[in-house]
Amino acid sequence: MSPNESDSAVADTKTGVKRREFLKVVGVTGAAAAATACYPNDKVEKLIPYVTSPDNTVPGVSTYYATTCRECAAGCGVIVETRDGRAIKIEGNPDHPVNRGALCGRGQSALQGLYNPDRFRGPMIREGGKLVPVTWDRGIQLLAQKLGEAKSKGQSANVVFINQHEQGSMGAFIDQFLAGFGAPAHLSYDAEAPLATLAANRASYSVAWPKLDFAAAKLIVSFGADYLENWGLSVPQQLDFADARAKLDGGPKAYYIASRRSLTGLNSDTWIPAKPGSTKAIVDALLAAVTGKGTAGLKPAADAAGVDVKQLEQLVKDLQTAKPSLLIADQHGETATETIVAINDLNKALGNVGVTIKPGDASLAFEGLASHAAVRDAGERMAAGKVSVALVRGANPAYSMQGGAKFADAFAKVPFKVSFSSYPDETTQLCDLVLPDHHSLESWGDAEPSKGVLSLVQPTMDPVFNTRATGDVLLAAMQPNAGAETKTAPAAGAKPLGDYRAWITARSGGVVAITKALPTAIMSGSSLAMAAPKAVASKSAGAATGDYFLRVYHSPALGDGRGANKPWLQELPDPVTKIAWQTVVEMHPETATKLGLEEGELATVETKQGSVTAPVYLFIGIRPDVVAIATGRGHTAYGRYADGCGVSAVSLLPVSEDARSGAAAGVTKCSVRKAGGGTRLITTEGAGRQHGRGIARAITVAQLIAGDVKDEKEEFVGQASNDFLPGLRSPVANDAQGDMGDPKSKDVGQYAPDHWSGVAKRRWAMTIDLARCTGCAACVTACYSENNIPTVGAPWQGPRIMPDRTGFGVNITRSREMAWIRLERYFEIDREPKDVVFNPDFDTRVIPMLCQQCGNAPCEPVCPVYATYHSPDGLNVQVYNRCVGTRYCSNNCPYKVRYFNWFGYGEPNRTQYAFPEPLNWQLNPDVTVRTKGVMEKCTFCVQRIKEAENRATLEHREIEPDEFTVACAQACPSRAIVFGDAADPKWSVSKLVNDERAYHVFEELNTYTAVVYLKKVNH
């Protein structure tokens, strides 16, 4: 039952109507009088959240709502699974043109925003320096009054409204509201937006974001554009990139040219480690070379960039031969747009425009964005005392603006500040009035991902807290009587404009049209365009000084910091560094040696704006003259999961804006020194290289073409002593053990293939194509969400008496993370990373590792109580209730994919509880929440298998091939994971297991795994 409903129950009692109470009493006493009579009333729990169930809700059966993701600007379509009125899982919408069914980890974590325990419970007002609850009427009245005052005093022009950038009509709606008070248009702010790229694209192609056709390209060259992470439209780019690479020998070779090898860089075949600011020289030389003006310019360009000229020569050769190619860029500094325009010119010269870059099929995700310069300028006006009222919705500029802009100080000077944010954050913390908006999963809205396509946002459940849609609040504030206290909220019909929902409905074609569109949440139409942002002069503090470049990049998981209050994202190891719950200074081992630093020791990075101290992480994919820090952590007022975790490096950045786009640079100069002392790295990485064990294997395109995929030269000796059974190369050996596994045995029960239950006919299996997998870790979040996996990194989740192990990530320093699927990132190097000499040429392998569901599982015979055993359909089953916790199974698992509940993460009355109210509302009711002292592991989403089987049985049919899939495969934005029945040739997986690139990890151990990996293909 949502709090709203309980509120109304209270209201009922007040008015003397006790219908609910009556029903409750009848329901409870009638059925269970004897049971409940013994307990005090507070022990009576409601089993079903509804007294009167809404239509179409069947207890135990999910209802699905299509809506649009608001976690970043891309606007992916999602389907939200709700159970008994609560959203429990978010998945990509397969019909949606943007993401085609895939979804990144951030999108899936929207649930933890919805159920965030630190969300505002209702409107708040600042009294005596503290935020205290206030009524909506009073809040709205105050808002209207202050805006009215500003208008009457003629200060309306200085009202500032900063909104988190989102697609759709909301921006235009806010502008209409502001116009009503004579205020200027709002600033649509997104700290992560690639402003320079947008400006350059507008200049070169007349659209902000042309469609990038990775699949059509034979060569992809990225000048710092992290197309697999935060740059642009992450999920569709990943889908396209993976599809392109899945063409294997026909796929594109990828170059990455930047000072730090990001996840995109690690997925590229060649990394050209160009010094920050040297891209223009390289581009000019490339342009000269490919347009036939000679290659003389390459050498000076290579020297300026500090790279090997041979790499540039190879690039030129590739650009000339591999056509069409795709050149994309994200640049920093005062000439960023100019550089990208030059790269776009190169695209034009190579004939890529219209082939791999399609301006005709543009995305509208970034329309109406205000530049960083504009927000900085607003801050300057605030500092000068010119702004009388500031309003913020969703955005958190007090945290995410560059330190040099001193936005928080400026914002604090505004006399009246209103926040519409749902969560407390650094900006809200400074506000005088908080009128919390609904979460996007509770709201109405629209988005326009591409021209003429409307993607609708609809509420998936009743609001969790006493929040109110900002659209409704603004409408209420516009009413003539908004200044007066009213006892009850005015009825919908009484309002001149209706509510925001009615407004959206009206402008999307009315109730009928929208109702028809809601099942997919996609309709044709177009949302209101936001006013083009006002141009603001860019500013630059001038050249910074220091021995090192500091690259501050957006964390793939936490983004500009907005993900930090979601434990799934905090606990998700960074795809590159594998660090969770911590900010690290990434530097090359050479640099660390020079500075006398070792991994884990504290380093101080200092710029004119200040300094931060954080432990060193040795990363071989970064130039020795560059150090890098991810954004996203170091919050001071963003809730229990974010505050005090890590440091914020954005504060180190000076005001250094691109002259044309107003984009704030993420690169500056800094000095680095040893701070003394050290700490444990909160990492999930054990050893970062494979030691020749052939876990993540790869072949080259040349091998593939030659048909020599048999074996990459592996140092690992030993081979399987048994041949795999013919026809079932991969997953089947002996499902059961002992007598059960003996085909001659008389009574094998359900394990007999001809048993009436038909269970043993199936053989659940999975293939993971390493040529597709990028290592983005969306599968990890999907698994957390589907399987109720607890996060364990919060400071209170460790042992209570243990002075040496406190703080964030305390359990992870002892490798106690619970991710049932993890991404192992191996560098192909021949020595420990700390001894590596800088060399841009190294291969990276990423492999998702989950329970391999071995046919001959080492974990099974050692369990003394049969808590783990083999099911007839090939699953390695774990019975949580039976487990006594000897942990022998984990010892004997060569893949190390079993996870133990060291504390009572699933027990609500414990300090280590992982799901503080209302985070527990997200829990999947189909999956047990494990108690302390038991082992858990991947079950191939057995609840989904059973659900599909039950559904098929009820419909008197067999399960259709590829009818359902597991959570990780469903989410995977590169479609690397395929799940299905390997014993049935109609399923996709049974074809893939016979791929020539297929292999099993640790085949020589005779485990007969059901997870088959397909070798990565290097270009």
Add this chain to the structure above:
Amino acid sequence: MATMAHPDNDMPARPNIAKAGLQLPAVKDYEQVDREIMATLRPSKGWFLCLLVAIFCLIIGGLAWTYQIHEGLGVAGYNPPVMWGVYIVTFVFWIGIGHAGTLISAILYLFRAGFRTTIYRCAEAMTVFAVMTAGLFPILHLGRPWKFFWLIPYPNWRLIWPNFKSPLVWDVFAISTYLTISTTFLFIGLIPDVATLRDAEKNPIKKQILSALSFGWRNSEAEWRHFARAYLFLAAFSTPLVLSVHSIVSFDFAMSLVPGWHTTIFAPYFVAGAIFSGMGMVFTIIIPIRKLFKLQHYVTLNHLDAGAKLCLFTSMVVGCAYLVEFFIGWYGGSPVEQQYWWNRVFGQWWWAAWIMLTCNMILPLSLFSQSLRRNPSWLFFLSFFINIGMWFERFVIIVPGLSHEYEPWQWTSYTPTFVDYSILIGSFGWFFMWFLLFIRQLPVLAISEIKEIVPPKLKRAHPGADFHADTPGDHA
């Protein structure tokens, strides 16, 4: 033990008729034996102090366990994939200690090794208490210790049995069998001695208890005959158990596929190590006892010397096993094993491996020197190192293997916490508490068997009756 000393006896040869080197020249007659050995039953200040310390340690361990049960196993230092740590190390350590007692009382009895006479009671009691201590650890290390009985095959409505393929279930049987047999063996052997105590006892309640424990022993010839047969039978019965229990404990490791665990040498290697560690613990216990209770003329230097030789021998067996393990690790050709071995001896765990090698392989070589073998202080000192070394042997087997397995991504380290250490200390408290209570209640040296090697008082002078006046060792 225990056939009557009778010149014309046609019973089996008297195993305990000591060879000259093991005789007790300073013990004149039976009364002296009774008097001096029963003197150990009188409480002293030192005894109380020791008991207090032991109970204090036990309380520390008990509190730590309570805390662990309440909070979860996470309070211990586990660092996945190191899923077994100090508790299993200590479990194997105590099981090992528990081997020397039965070895000394049973196997040495069958082999007619006379030096066992004066030390076997002590070793046997040590066995029982060590197995009682060891038995706690498999329960204590469970995630849900209150469900430990699920490992026992008891009849139940759900018809769920334990998994007999799991070595952990074998452990349940092996340990409970061993505990039963060794306890029976201890109490059977105690019968004549308890009868002696009973006769001397004034307190009627105690007398009742002792009567019961002595099964109404009347020292008749028939009783002695049955007693000797029963003792021989139990000795023969427990001999294979000495070998089987630790073999089965070693299967916990050898049956798995963890590098460094999956080794065929484990069974004999563990048994040898167990005897070695047991001898170490016997020295740790018997040397202070003979000193504090002034029993040096019972547990003579000759006895210690013989024990030290056994210790040296087993040390060399264990050392040989280490070297064979290293060799096979290299010779097997599996990079997983090779990297594991390198990491164990020269990498991450070098310190633990070298503590083990130093204490178990190098320091005991000093026992080649007769003067050191006959030096109780050195033996006592060395026994500490043997105990430490053998604890580390188990640590080095269990932890480095798990921390450096097949998946490099999951290579980790392991640091125990104060909870692990407290429970380790608590286990010593538990063991010594029982042992101290034992030496106050029952004779810590076997009175009846010692009497067998003391010449009986004869009515008239016997030609050889004054042999005890000779220098020990010179007698032919």
